[in-house]
Amino acid sequence: MHWYKGNSxxxxxxxxxxxxxxxxxxxxxxxxxxxxxxxxxxLVGGSIPMHDEIIxxxxxxxxxFELDSTSGILECDSGFVLEEVDNRIAKEGYMVPVxxxxxxxxxxxxxxxxxxxxxxxxxxxxxxxxxTGLEVVLPNEQGQILRLGSxxxxxxxxxxxxxxxxxxxxxxxxxxxVFMQVVPRPLSVHSALIGVNSFEKCQQILKIGKQMLNExxxxxxxxxxxxxxxxxxxxxxxxxxSILSNFFLLIETSGSNEEHDSSKMDKFLTKILESGLAEDxxxxxxASEADQLWKIRESCPLAIRKDxxxxxxxxxxxxxYFYELPEAVRKQLNGKxxxxxxxxHIGDGNVHINVSIPEYDQKIYDLLYPFVYExxxxxxxxISAEHGIGHVKRTFHHNLVNPKIREISSSIKKLFDxxxxxxxxxxxxx
Amino acid sequence: MHWYKGNSxxxxxxxxxxxxxxxxxxxxxxxxxxxxxxxxxxLVGGSIPMHDEIIxxxxxxxxxFELDSTSGILECDSGFVLEEVDNRIAKEGYMVPVxxxxxxxxxxxxxxxxxxxxxxxxxxxxxxxxxTGLEVVLPNEQGQILRLGSxxxxxxxxxxxxxxxxxxxxxxxxxxxVFMQVVPRPLSVHSALIGVNSFEKCQQILKIGKQMLNExxxxxxxxxxxxxxxxxxxxxxxxxxSILSNFFLLIETSGSNEEHDSSKMDKFLTKILESGLAEDxxxxxxASEADQLWKIRESCPLAIRKDxxxxxxxxxxxxxYFYELPEAVRKQLNGKxxxxxxxxHIGDGNVHINVSIPEYDQKIYDLLYPFVYExxxxxxxxISAEHGIGHVKRTFHHNLVNPKIREISSSIKKLFDxxxxxxxxxxxxx
Numbered sequence: 001m002h003w004y005k006g007n008s009x010x011x012x013x014x015x016x017x018x019x020x021x022x023x024x025x026x027x028x029x030x031x032x033x034x035x036x037x038x039x040x041x042x043l044v045g046g047s048i049p050m051h052d053e054i055i056x057x058x059x060x061x062x063x064x065f066e067l068d069s070t071s072g073i074l075e076c077d078s079g080f081v082l083e084e085v086d087n088r089i090a091k092e093g094y095m096v097p098v099x100x101x102x103x104x105x106x107x108x109x110x111x112x113x114x115x116x117x118x119x120x121x122x123x124x125x126x127x128x129x130x131x132t133g134l135e136v137v138l139p140n141e142q143g144q145i146l147r148l149g150s151x152x153x154x155x156x157x158x159x160x161x162x163x164x165x166x167x168x169x170x171x172x173x174x175x176x177x178v179f180m181q182v183v184p185r186p187l188s189v190h191s192a193l194i195g196v197n198s199f200e201k202c203q204q205i206l207k208i209g210k211q212m213l214n215e216x217x218x219x220x221x222x223x224x225x226x227x228x229x230x231x232x233x234x235x236x237x238x239x240x241x242s243i244l245s246n247f248f249l250l251i252e253t254s255g256s257n258e259e260h261d262s263s264k265m266d267k268f269l270t271k272i273l274e275s276g277l278a279e280d281x282x283x284x285x286x287a288s289e290a291d292q293l294w295k296i297r298e299s300c301p302l303a304i305r306k307d308x309x310x311x312x313x314x315x316x317x318x319x320x321y322f323y324e325l326p327e328a329v330r331k332q333l334n335g336k337x338x339x340x341x342x343x344x345h346i347g348d349g350n351v352h353i354n355v356s357i358p359e360y361d362q363k364i365y366d367l368l369y370p371f372v373y374e375x376x377x378x379x380x381x382x383i384s385a386e387h388g389i390g391h392v393k394r395t396f397h398h399n400l401v402n403p404k405i406r407e408i409s410s411s412i413k414k415l416f417d418x419x420x421x422x423x424x425x426x427x428x429x430x
Numbered sequence: 431m432h433w434y435k436g437n438s439x440x441x442x443x444x445x446x447x448x449x450x451x452x453x454x455x456x457x458x459x460x461x462x463x464x465x466x467x468x469x470x471x472x473l474v475g476g477s478i479p480m481h482d483e484i485i486x487x488x489x490x491x492x493x494x495f496e497l498d499s500t501s502g503i504l505e506c507d508s509g510f511v512l513e514e515v516d517n518r519i520a521k522e523g524y525m526v527p528v529x530x531x532x533x534x535x536x537x538x539x540x541x542x543x544x545x546x547x548x549x550x551x552x553x554x555x556x557x558x559x560x561x562t563g564l565e566v567v568l569p570n571e572q573g574q575i576l577r578l579g580s581x582x583x584x585x586x587x588x589x590x591x592x593x594x595x596x597x598x599x600x601x602x603x604x605x606x607x608v609f610m611q612v613v614p615r616p617l618s619v620h621s622a623l624i625g626v627n628s629f630e631k632c633q634q635i636l637k638i639g640k641q642m643l644n645e646x647x648x649x650x651x652x653x654x655x656x657x658x659x660x661x662x663x664x665x666x667x668x669x670x671x672s673i674l675s676n677f678f679l680l681i682e683t684s685g686s687n688e689e690h691d692s693s694k695m696d697k698f699l700t701k702i703l704e705s706g707l708a709e710d711x712x713x714x715x716x717a718s719e720a721d722q723l724w725k726i727r728e729s730c731p732l733a734i735r736k737d738x739x740x741x742x743x744x745x746x747x748x749x750x751y752f753y754e755l756p757e758a759v760r761k762q763l764n765g766k767x768x769x770x771x772x773x774x775h776i777g778d779g780n781v782h783i784n785v786s787i788p789e790y791d792q793k794i795y796d797l798l799y800p801f802v803y804e805x806x807x808x809x810x811x812x813i814s815a816e817h818g819i820g821h822v823k824r825t826f827h828h829n830l831v832n833p834k835i836r837e838i839s840s841s842i843k844k845l846f847d848x849x850x851x852x853x854x855x856x857x858x859x860x
Contacts, residue, residue, distance in 0.1 A: 129559030163593035256644035363457035
């Protein structure tokens with residue numbers, strides 16, 4: 001995105017836990033700041049050195065990898081690229097439950113540290129649902145190595161401390177090993193795109209989809225008409241439906257039986273088309289057609305950059321406010337934006353609203369912020385659904401959150417990181 | 431179980447959050463100890479007053495209950511009985527994802543506070559997979575009311591502090607409101623019991639089951655031959671299979687399509703019977719036959735009490751050690767027990783080994799403890815899979831766990847409960 005320019009004159013690339021322990025112990029003693037860095041794919045500057053922090057890159061931390069193919073528990077070092085983890089376990093019929101655009105470059109430890117969500121959370125849950133334990137190294141005198149949680153699916157023998165590290169953005173300790181459950185790889189995948197003329201109907205279709213597609217739903221994605229127009233103009237991708245609807249839903253099922261899954265998807269599509277909830281719909285006949293549908297969805301965050309400068313957002317909202325947000329932003333900007341598009345994971349309440357302008361304009365910035373964060377907060381939403389707080393949202397976050405919660409988070413940081421050397425100037429205060 | 435006799439001369443039954451806040455503020459100022467109590471169904475004494483603690487019963491805390499039927503997010507007070515929650519949301523086609531023997535009396539807040547597991551964890555995950563946020567009241571000067579997490583499925587705008595309360599056994603604060611996702615209620619449920627002659631084959635069947643039954647597996651339970659004999663002798667329940675195998679697996683599927691689910695289950699049973707992995711098998715033809723199968727499994731922990739005194743255990747183990755445990759205990763007790771039975775949730779690695787003797791005998795106790803805890807720990811297992819630590823396992827737990835982890839847990843307790851008044855003498859040190 002070229003939004004950040006980091007400052008660091010030192011990048012370390014440890015290859016084992018003991019090296020990380022020594023580094024953190026040394027940095028603790030000399031009070032040197034360190035920022036752990038995984039695939040460097042984040043959008044909120046969480047892994048960027050803000051001043052002169054030492055970068056602790058996890059890219060070479062890829063030694064241990066072990067899958068118990070009966071229990072489906074994976075133990076592996078945090079430096080593996082997400083897609084590589086997925087490819088390795090595919091041989092045993094398993095799949096990593098989390099899937100996101102950056103899978104080809106993000107590292108597993110970074111996915112855990114940011115609790116990254118992605119397109120299949122509706123089916124498999126967040127990292128909290130799948131990570132059973134972690135090995136972490138603390139930035140204290142000994143560079144202490146701790147195993148928190150375990151590789152066991154059920155373990156209630158302690159406070160669930162590893163949960164604190166999921167979504168901690170690397171500010172409590174360095175995640176070195178991940179214990180997680182992986183899921184059976186689907187043998188049958190179907191994707192369909194439907195056009196819908198009101199947001200009310202999108203919600204009804206979501207409810208019917210959850211009932212009729214039930215155990216095989218794996219994605220329920222949302223693309224508004226403005227996004228579809230943008231994808232056509234900026235990326236030359238044609239919508240395969242004949243009508244340009246106000247809204248589009250991209251629905252994916254994953255299951256173990258081709259015939260059963262086809263039958264469920266057919267019945268669902270027939271129902272929503274015949275009842276008039278959907279205006280039009282297309283079911284991908286093969287993997288190549290499915291790829292075409294997904295290309296439209298995946299182009300949304302990327303193709304808009306062609307417009308010039310893009311304000312990107314990652315909010316969660318109660319569904320009733322999901323599409324009131326773009327309308328509120330349109331009103332606020334009153335024609336001053338080139339484009340306001342909205343897409344995301346409607347099944348999870350996660351909306352990515354993007355605002356494009358020809359080039360950066362402080363006046364537009366001032367109209368947008370803090371307006372949009374306050375609006376989301378006032379509706380009971382979250383200003384960070386899946387991309388975290390990092391450096392970018394720090395000030396807004398601090399102004400909006402209950403001070404007692406900040407105080408507790410800060411005290412917890414001090415417990416793990418007594419001198420505050422790990423990833424300073426980010427989500428958690430020291 | 432009549433294992434515990436609590437000491438308390440005061441039971442409070444608050445009906446709203448403000449009352450709990452006032453109680454905790456008052457108790458903080460006067461340094462009075464308080465123990466929150468939900469359904470009082472625990473097995474480790476977590477909700478029992480050990481000395482003169484005031485009991486804060488949550489039984490009347492049942493005012494707010496709201497389901498968003500589109501998003502499937504439930505917001506409700508923590509005092510509802512689990513089964514009542516399930517019945518209420520059934521009308522909208524939803525189900526509570528956690529199911530356990532005590533569902534008719536345990537309260538939702540207690541299920542969260544103990545991270546109770548149960549029989550469907552293999553499908554729906556633990557409370558961490560389903561609880562998105564909590565309202566809690568802290569035992570501090572103001573009796574502070576905090577909302578941690580949110581009713582949103584994706585929310586990464588903070589440390590995930592509510593996760594600390596899941597499994598905290600009521601030692602950090604009083605859980606007053608639960609935000610959780612609920613799941614579509616299955617329209618088709620099938621149960622089968624199979625007999626298997628080796629534990630190695632049980633593991634192979636689990637692996638095949640996860641592939642072939644995939645998205646519809648909802649339980650994968652284990653009953654050993656000794657348990658089956660005990661259920662016959664103590665509860666008069668006949669095994670519906672013709673051979674008394676060494677092991678039995680009770681497998682349940684839950685899905686949305688009767689025909690599809692039947693077909694998957696038939697193919698699975700045919701495969702494991704024809705390949706010789708299973709000795710015999712029976713598929714319940716209707717709900718009444720399914721109830722008969724489940725009655726066998728559910729009688730295991732209860733019917734053994736007829737033997738006299740029962741040492742009960744709740745361990746998680748890596749699967750390769752799952753059935754080495756009863757063998758190790760048999761060797762250790764060398765014929766001194768009346769019965770050693772083993773049953774549990776093999777799909778989650780959770781084994782409940784029960785040892786019965788005619789009446790309590792300190793010599794047997796001394797042979798069992800700390801031997802059995804140390805054995806489990808040495809195999810990378812957990813001494814508390816789903817029942818927690820409470821008071822009963824406190825000493826063993828403290829001897830086995832890494833002291834740094836105890837130190838961190840203790841510091842976290844002090845953050846939330848500065849005077850240590852909440853549920854003392856339990857899992858977390860003050």
